[in-house]
Amino acid sequence: MLADNIDEIITDPATYADEALYHQTFAELRRTDPVHWCNPAQYHPFWAVTRHADIMRVELDAANFLNEPRQFLVTIDDQKMMEEQTGESNFARNLVAMDNPDHKAYRALTADWFGAKSVRALEEKITELARETVDRMVAKGGTCDFAKEIAAWYPLRTIMIVLGVPREDEPLMLELSQKVFGGSDADTGGGEGMTSMLEAFAAFNDYFGRVVADRLVNPQDDVATLLSTATIDGAPIGEAERNAYFLIIAAAGHDTTSSAISGGLLALIRNPDQMAKLRANPDLMPQAVDEFIRWTTPVKHFFRTAVADCEVGGQAVKAGDSLMMCYPSANRDEAAFDDPMEFRIDRKPNRQLAFGYGPHVCLGQFLAKMEIRILFTELLARIEEIELAGEPAWVKANFVSGLKRLPIRYRCE
């Protein structure tokens, strides 16, 4: 039976900080009402699409399910405030907000750079960074808050290297992206709602404007130079689109990956047989990484909007209706995974949907997987007897969320 307040549960940021509640709720939705009409008080209505097969189908059909005009949950009040303050109905014209033909053209600008082959060129630099990260754990002498002190730092540093941003600017980047993604959770810099989000967007734009000015006179081998000099059909890309590109890479590249890292470690701690298996079989690491990502699914949803009347998962959907792709639900779908509620580091096949699917599939997926693989390889080689040293806690956010606190105890080298 679905709860009377199911629509509030689906949208409440607190649901995403309570794994048991989330998975119970969405298992029931998949079983009884897999494409559910959700009409909560604070948001415009939408269909919650909860099954793996239906999400794949919608995401693959980009001609009939658009990213414009709605990408993620924004309350009606916040949407109004943004329109009043910016005159725009959208935060930024980035890849996530674009459809074809623009999406194809803008994605092509960086597709090679973030392809599987190109990111392998970063392996050495990232290995260095992973060693440094484990050195930080060792220096802490056997206890730390892994989510806050370790997992938040390493992907941020990776993205700064990719973008070509100096190290001293990391704290600013961390603060700004937490304002964008922290949602309603005051512990992670969120909680001040739309105003703080818009301030963060403006500060990002200022910052990247300065980076571009620098790269135009000092070109380097980095994404910042690529974006600063990018052209489409022979003309330089617009300033708004360029800033939005920087923002999506800077912001999408680290909170997501850090959530998969800390959630992956927690899953290993809670499943000591899986931790032992991985330590004994380091060759299983690539499969383990996919399982960390499936298990944690840091991005909780994206939206699509139907172009025409159609049918999704047996429901009649009208032109203009929006659909919420519930990725963590897809990743526990009994029809797509054997024993989906079991954490198995050697799961194969693992058709996890945490990176989305189709033409908008995560641009940074190869980078993210490589980062996670290298960090866990270094970490498990040098850190032993890892256990919880307190209660873990999750960010209350309904868009991107993961652990905000993971106190651990461990033995080093």
Ligand code: HEM
């Ligand atoms: C898009 C998840 C890491 C950059 C996406 C989407 C998801 C996602 C669900 C939307 C896909 C869709 O609409 O079908 C994740 C997860 C990550 C991660 C779970 C880590 C575990 C990264 C990294 C980068 C990145 C490291 C850095 C480059 C992007 C960009 C897009 C995107 C630019 C927009 C792609 C488009 O619309 O064409 N990601 N991401 N992500 N991601 Fe990631």
